[in-house]
Amino acid sequence: MTVATAEPRTRTRPVRLGALLARPEVGALAAAVAIFVFFLLVAPSFRSSASFFTVLYQSSTIGIVAVGVGLLMIGGEFDLSAGVMPISAGLVNSMFCWYFGVNLWVGAVLSLAFCLAVGFLNGWLVMRTGIPSFLITLGTFFVLQGANLGVTKLVTGSVSSSDISAIDGFASLQKVFASSFTLGSATVWITVLWWILFVALAAWTLQRARVGNWIYAVGGSADSARAVGVPVVRTKIGLFMTVSFLGWFVGMHSLYRFNTLQAGNGVGNEFLYIIAAVVGGTLLTGGFGNAIGAAIGAFIFGMTSLGIVYAGWDPNWFKAFLGVMLLLAVLVNTYVKRLATKGRPS
Amino acid sequence: MTDTLSEHADRGLRRGEQLVDLAGVGKNYGPIRALHGVDLHVRAGEVTCVLGDNGAGKSTLIKIISGLHPHTSGTLTVDGVERRLGSPREALDLGIATVYQDLAVVPLMPVWRNFFLGSELVAGRYPLAGMRIRDMRRIADEELRKMGITVADIDQPIGTLSGGQRQCVAIARAVYFGARVLILDEPTAALGVKQSGVVLKYIAAARDAGLGVVFITHNPQHAYLVGDHFVILKRGGTVLDAARGTVTLEDLTTQMAGGDELAELSRELERQ
Amino acid sequence: MRPFLAAAAVAVLSLAACSDGGRQETNSDTSGGGNAAGSSGYTVAFVTHETPGDTFWDKVRAGAEQAAKDEGVTLKYSNDPDAGKQAQLIQSAVDAKVNGIATTLVTPDALAGAVKSATTAGIPVVGLNAGIDQYQKLGALMYFGSDETVAGTSVGQRIAAAGAKHPLCVIHQTGSVSLEARCAGVKSAVPGTENLQVNGADDSAVTTTLQAKLAQDKSIDYVVTLGAPVALDAINAKQQASSPAKIVTFDLNQEMAKRIKDGSVEFAIDQQPYAQGYMAVSSLYLYLKNGNDLGGGKPVLTGPSFVDSANIDKILPFTEKNTR
Numbered sequence: 046m047t048v049a050t051a052e053p054r055t056r057t058r059p060v061r062l063g064a065l066l067a068r069p070e071v072g073a074l075a076a077a078v079a080i081f082v083f084f085l086l087v088a089p090s091f092r093s094s095a096s097f098f099t100v101l102y103q104s105s106t107i108g109i110v111a112v113g114v115g116l117l118m119i120g121g122e123f124d125l126s127a128g129v130m131p132i133s134a135g136l137v138n139s140m141f142c143w144y145f146g147v148n149l150w151v152g153a154v155l156s157l158a159f160c161l162a163v164g165f166l167n168g169w170l171v172m173r174t175g176i177p178s179f180l181i182t183l184g185t186f187f188v189l190q191g192a193n194l195g196v197t198k199l200v201t202g203s204v205s206s207s208d209i210s211a212i213d214g215f216a217s218l219q220k221v222f223a224s225s226f227t228l229g230s231a232t233v234w235i236t237v238l239w240w241i242l243f244v245a246l247a248a249w250t251l252q253r254a255r256v257g258n259w260i261y262a263v264g265g266s267a268d269s270a271r272a273v274g275v276p277v278v279r280t281k282i283g284l285f286m287t288v289s290f291l292g293w294f295v296g297m298h299s300l301y302r303f304n305t306l307q308a309g310n311g312v313g314n315e316f317l318y319i320i321a322a323v324v325g326g327t328l329l330t331g332g333f334g335n336a337i338g339a340a341i342g343a344f345i346f347g348m349t350s351l352g353i354v355y356a357g358w359d360p361n362w363f364k365a366f367l368g369v370m371l372l373l374a375v376l377v378n379t380y381v382k383r384l385a386t387k388g389r390p391s
Numbered sequence: 392m393t394d395t396l397s398e399h400a401d402r403g404l405r406r407g408e409q410l411v412d413l414a415g416v417g418k419n420y421g422p423i424r425a426l427h428g429v430d431l432h433v434r435a436g437e438v439t440c441v442l443g444d445n446g447a448g449k450s451t452l453i454k455i456i457s458g459l460h461p462h463t464s465g466t467l468t469v470d471g472v473e474r475r476l477g478s479p480r481e482a483l484d485l486g487i488a489t490v491y492q493d494l495a496v497v498p499l500m501p502v503w504r505n506f507f508l509g510s511e512l513v514a515g516r517y518p519l520a521g522m523r524i525r526d527m528r529r530i531a532d533e534e535l536r537k538m539g540i541t542v543a544d545i546d547q548p549i550g551t552l553s554g555g556q557r558q559c560v561a562i563a564r565a566v567y568f569g570a571r572v573l574i575l576d577e578p579t580a581a582l583g584v585k586q587s588g589v590v591l592k593y594i595a596a597a598r599d600a601g602l603g604v605v606f607i608t609h610n611p612q613h614a615y616l617v618g619d620h621f622v623i624l625k626r627g628g629t630v631l632d633a634a635r636g637t638v639t640l641e642d643l644t645t646q647m648a649g650g651d652e653l654a655e656l657s658r659e660l661e662r663q
Numbered sequence: 664m665r666p667f668l669a670a671a672a673v674a675v676l677s678l679a680a681c682s683d684g685g686r687q688e689t690n691s692d693t694s695g696g697g698n699a700a701g702s703s704g705y706t707v708a709f710v711t712h713e714t715p716g717d718t719f720w721d722k723v724r725a726g727a728e729q730a731a732k733d734e735g736v737t738l739k740y741s742n743d744p745d746a747g748k749q750a751q752l753i754q755s756a757v758d759a760k761v762n763g764i765a766t767t768l769v770t771p772d773a774l775a776g777a778v779k780s781a782t783t784a785g786i787p788v789v790g791l792n793a794g795i796d797q798y799q800k801l802g803a804l805m806y807f808g809s810d811e812t813v814a815g816t817s818v819g820q821r822i823a824a825a826g827a828k829h830p831l832c833v834i835h836q837t838g839s840v841s842l843e844a845r846c847a848g849v850k851s852a853v854p855g856t857e858n859l860q861v862n863g864a865d866d867s868a869v870t871t872t873l874q875a876k877l878a879q880d881k882s883i884d885y886v887v888t889l890g891a892p893v894a895l896d897a898i899n900a901k902q903q904a905s906s907p908a909k910i911v912t913f914d915l916n917q918e919m920a921k922r923i924k925d926g927s928v929e930f931a932i933d934q935q936p937y938a939q940g941y942m943a944v945s946s947l948y949l950y951l952k953n954g955n956d957l958g959g960g961k962p963v964l965t966g967p968s969f970v971d972s973a974n975i976d977k978i979l980p981f982t983e984k985n986t987r
Contacts, residue, residue: 090879099874099903106867146685194715203985204716205892208918212685232903253521255511258500262508265497272457272489273509273564274480303866303899305918307892309716310864332499350868351875360860360872361837 069326070338072377076324076370077341080348088356096355098231104347105240107314108340109295111321112240112247113288115339118322119251120284121264121331122171122178126163126185127288128315133189134160134296135306136197139206142214149214157293163189164289168282178285190312197308206306215301222294223302236298240340243291247336260284265332320367321346324374333378345370406436409471410572410603411456411487416465417627418451425451426627428465432620433572433603438594440614441607442647443624449607452624453576456605457489458482483509488565492577495561498550502542503531505549506560510568538563538593555586559593566597573597574605579613591616611643623647702735707947708756709940710766711792712749713742718891718916719936723792725985726940727765734948746773753777756786763787763947768794768801769841775801787950791943792936793841795962804950805958807942809934809966811841814913815848817967818932822853822885822911825929829855830885831876831908835863835893842889845913849887857883866896873900877908888912891919891931898927915970920982923975934966937986 084091110127117124137159138152167185171178194204201207209215225234251257259280262270271277300306325342327334349367353360410433417427426448433439443449454460455467458476466473469485476482479489496505507527513520532545540556549557558578565573575594579587594617598604608614614621621638623631623646631638631646709727713720724740731738739761741752749770754777756764764781768774768790781788782802790798790806798806822830830853832846837860850856859876862868877883877900886901886908888894894912901908912919915931922928942963949955957963970978981987 088879090875093878096875096878099871099878103868103871106865106871143685198721203916204718204721205916205918207686208921209685249521250519253524254519255513255522256519258504258508258511258522261500261504262497265499269491269495269497270508271459272479272491274483275509276480299866303895305895307716307718307866309714310866313862313864328499332497347871351871354859354872354875355879357879363860364837 069328069334069378070341071326072374073325073338073341073345076373077345077348080345080352084348084352084356088352091352091355094229094231096351098228098233098237100347100351101237101344102232102234102347103351104344105234105236106295106298107317107321107346108240108343109236109243110288110291110314111318111325111339111343112243112336113284113291114315114318115322115325115327115334115336115342116247116251116260117284117288118319118327118329119264119331119334120260120281121267122168122281122284123182123319124167124285124288125179125182125315126167126189127182127292127318128313129186129189129193129311130160130163130289130292131296131299131314132193132306132308132311133163134293135300136193136206136308138297139209139300139306140197140200142212143207143209144200146212149209149212149218153214153218153297156296157290160289160293160296161286164286165282167289168285171285172278172281186315190309193308193311204308206300206308208304209300210304218297219301222297222300236295239294240343244336244340247339251335256280256283261332263331317346320371323378324370326374326378328378329375342374406434406601408435409433410435410469412466412468413456414466414468416452416455416462416467418455418460419463424627426455426462426624429622429624429629430632431605431622433605435571435603436598436601437619438598438604438606438617439620439622440618441605441622441624442609442611442614442643444609444647446626447624448627449624450576451627453489453574453605453607456482456487456572457574458487483568483570486569486571487574488568488570488572489574490558490561490565490576490578492580496549496557499548501546502535502549502552502560503528503545506531506534506564506567508564534563534567535560553586555582555589558582558590562590562593562597566600566602570602572603572605574607576607577609578606579608579610587613609647611640611647615640615643703948703952704735705762705948705951706737706739706759707731707763707765707944708739708741708753708759708761709944710749710752710756710764711740711742712744712746712767712769714744715742719914722936722985722987723940726937726942727944728940729937729986730941730944730948734945736944736948738944746770750774750777754780757781757784760784761786762951763789765789765791765943765947767792768798768803771797771801778802787947789943789947789950791939798962804956805946806962807939807946807965808962809964810962811844812848812851813964814932814934814967815845815850816852817848818845818887818911818913819849819852819856821930821969822849822887822909825909827853827855827885829857829880829882830887831880831883832856832858832887833869833873833889833893833897834858834860835869835888835890845889846887856887861893863890863893866892869893869896870899870903873897874903877901877904877906881906883908886910890914891916894919894928894931895922898922915978915982915987917982917985920970920975920979920987923970923972924979926972930969930971932967933970933987935968935987936965938965 090096114124114127134156138156141155142149142152167182170181197204197206225232251260259275262275263277263280267277321342322339323329324345325338327338350363353363413429413431416429418425429452441449441452455462458479458481461475461477512523512527514523528545535542538559540559578590591613594604594606619635621633621643622629711720727738743749743752750773753764753766757780764786771794778788778801788803790803792808795806795808795810830849832849834842834846836842846858861872886897888897891912891914894910895918897910909929911929912931915933919931923931946957978987
């Protein structure tokens, strides 16, 4: 115990291969590069900036929520209601404004409040009851899915929302959530920029903000975190609300891009978000991962789902490919965790 | 090794000063009586050992003092003011820090993040204020070196350290952040002889630096090495409450092993 | 703080002021007339394989409900996309001793047992929507619906006549027999037909996948979608990929009717779901009341019926009422 004080300080920041491999996003990055090069080789129509930005757009519609889901999973929880949340958000906005004939901005704010309330409820119920978030949000998922259909049917008499493009505020909201501009020959959707912004914000928060430290801690060991004074309940509820905020955001995009929404849509997307996060190196058990990883996971998803089409292959195989990716990611993650927690004799 | 402790220990602590005082404290979980009528005095510069078998009420006692579960009867006095602690944060703010046996640290997080967890240094008061990461890494590295824990990389997950080192980091962290009362929950339970020695030396150092230490253990040998005062719990109540001079290691061992019941049992066995 | 609050209040009030483009207040009679429910005393169970949230089934159900109202029949609607559970629903209708059962026969083998127990119990069964080849074998009296392959073929023939060489047939649900049959029908008329699988539960995914496909293969001259919402996504994708492909679609809804009117969709092929629902209930009513048998021992086809710029003005008002 006293010997060590004599030990000289050799270097401050060593770069070791092990440390590099232990970074959550490294595996995903390598996979992304490999897949990218692969499609460049086999799919001629993949090799254009227009295609690249289409891929980015596809990735962003998954990636925006996936970033939040990634944070939540690092914080040790799941949210299965994240898939239908965007549809609920869009429907609340659309139907409220259509039924009462008010400016769409009012509905957008109302919808945001609704989503944050659902997120809060998810988090509060999980923390209050101690029931796994998997079950609580499975319940919320079914409630939202049913309510989406039931309420839409009641309000519009059909199972899709009505066209809202003629209501006041549509143009300005479309600018914010669903506009695009051309860059050379490519169309850049604004969601790509929002996605990059959200990823940067999340990455910064995790690495440099106090809240980021708390997110890792509540996911890694909630009891340890509580014992040293981390506000575990507030942190986790905040994470659930972050996911529902991002769900709202994507919902606004869908609504203002497509004018109408199918009330039954969105089911199944919750797993895409989780897959993106896991492929990006997030540990299913929490406490490990980062935002960049989740973004790369979403990019891999976007690239693969469209790359197969660009290559002119049968897209029926896409799901099989996705499954293989997921299994590989989980194997790598498990290995990394073992590497990271292996105790050494002092 | 004691540099860190004496450097950061509260200068205002006077040896023998009453820091935490429990009088007749009890706790019911619904109809279940987990603890009743326990008296405990924590004084500056003394180690109070709480011994007891599994289920004796040790962990309930810790939870009351550390703010996880408030007590339901009796009084808890901190620095002369009666309190009911509602959260660990509240206890920490009063200078009461708890180090749990298996919950001392978050294994997957880097050493420096663990060291500052819950008390991060931030560059401002706004919600997403950045942490002063460079300072935090430097301080954590320095403090750990002072107490003789060398880590190859302050960024390595703390799960890669040995069990004894992890306990020491947790204790050092509590002291660094101004703990005046240190509650140690079975810090030596999962450790080998050598590792236990490391932790016990550290407990003694904390005592010498003037902190009030509550050392919870089921090992009378470990308790007797560092303790000034001994309390033995059994089925939620106190069965022994004695100062160091008035009790021997044999007494402690006998009491822990069953005390009078054991004597009774041995008489019965002798007859056959 | 106070001026800010006041400004915010003003802003909210002005935003909340009535805006155009929303719901039209209508005072028209929505009940559609008819007798009070149940006045004929018959109870009809209506069982489908509807996946909740599909506009198509909305119309089938609306037709069935209107028929029940018109004829004073008590309607028990139930649905489950899972074949085994659909059989259970039929069985429970038999157990409840209803007067007649109308059911879709999308998975004939799985439903055969339940249908047989209904006929054994003397309950008349009418098939609708799917099962055109098997309904008689199963013991159903009549059938109302269209033949998916025939519908697909007629779409194929029509676009082939317009010069289609390389149409893209978009399947929005994995493993659906009826969707595959439609595409097979198109392919039988235009051999160059290519199928594309998309995730119908996500409009963004449908749009980008179509966009990618259209960008990849410039020789695609027609996009055949198998549901109205997918056709709307196809319009977006076509614009993004600046593809010259024309869009035709199966099924109709209000939004689609507008797109046909403005010319962004060439035509829709409609199997008239409202009529399927309406006729299934009405035929049971006639059979119970009067012993009538419709179709002369053959299936009664409700489609395909083409909706294009020639007849859209007549049909548009019906789509607004959600009956076409």
